[in-house]
Amino acid sequence: MSPRRSAADARETRQRILDLSLGIASAEGLEGLTIGRLAAELGMSKAGLLGHFGTKEALQLAVVDEAAAVFQREVPGRVRQAPSGLRHLRAVCEAWVSYLERNVLPGGCFFTAATAEFDGRRGPVRDALAGMNALWRRDLRIHIRRAVSFGELPPDTDVDQLIYDLLGVMLALNHFLQLERDPAAPHRARRSLDRLLGGR
Template identity: 60%
Template sequence: MSPRRSVAEALGTRFAILDRSVGIASVEGLERLTIGRLATELGMSKSGVLGHFGAKEALQLAVLERAGEVFRAEVWEPVVRIEPGMPRLRALCEAWISYLERGVFPGGCFFVAAAHEFDGRAGAVRDAVEARFDTWRARLLKETRRAVAAGDLPGGTDADQLVFELTGLVMSLNHALQLHGDRQAVEWARRGVRARLGIIS
């Protein structure tokens, strides 16, 4: 076996472990990830799984990173070439709602679930979850402030307040879909976003 093929196979195995881990953690939580379970489900030895991560916390952090890559591909990358400010803010909100509507993760928003699981704890996993939310909030704030500067939102708009409310709408949608299976909430979320952004439709 060539070194190049060996590296490619190792990366393929790592991705397979991470993708299965994301699926489990999305529904059952990061704490339910165990080396033994993953080994059984993937037809591997425990040492084979452990060799890719070294410890459970390292696996959890890698799963968060992988979930972040999926979120970026679904929500950020489709809008990155859209004009900054209001056009991009609108597109970001729509992509965010669509990500939940389409059930990209089987358990709803991966990071909302992780936040509920770890927000009362200390440690590297909790810090990584918080950092994801901080990064996303910063993106929304940046586009909101650009929209204000361009005159697409009223000059007195409190960007922090608006982002808080937009986040609340989407988090409420996640709750409605996951707990109640309420598909009507998707349209309510869209209406709420349009109303807060002053969009007449």
């Protein structure tokens, strides 16, 4: 086998591990990732699986990165062409609702589940989750401030409060979809967003 083919096979195997791990972690938490379980489901040896990551913590961190890549593709990545300002903020929020509504991951919002699992701990995984959440709040802050500067939101808009409220809507949506299995939850989330961002 050529070195190039060998490297491609290694990347493909690593991606298979990440895809399975992300699905499990979204539904059962990052602690649900055991090397034995993953190896058995993928038909690999434990040593072979660990060879791609080294430690369970390194695997967990890689899953956090993979979850961020999926979210980036499914939410901001879907609305890149939306005009700047309030229309972009609305488009981002609609893509966010759609992401949860379409059940892209079997357990709903990975970051909601993982944050609840790790928010009271210390260490690299908790720090990675906090960092990803901070980056997303930064992006929302940029969109809100642009909408204010364009005169599309009131000049006295409390940006941090609006971010808090938007996150609250999405946390509630994830809860009602995952725990309550409420089919009306996306509609309720959209109504809440209209109240926060102004009706169309």
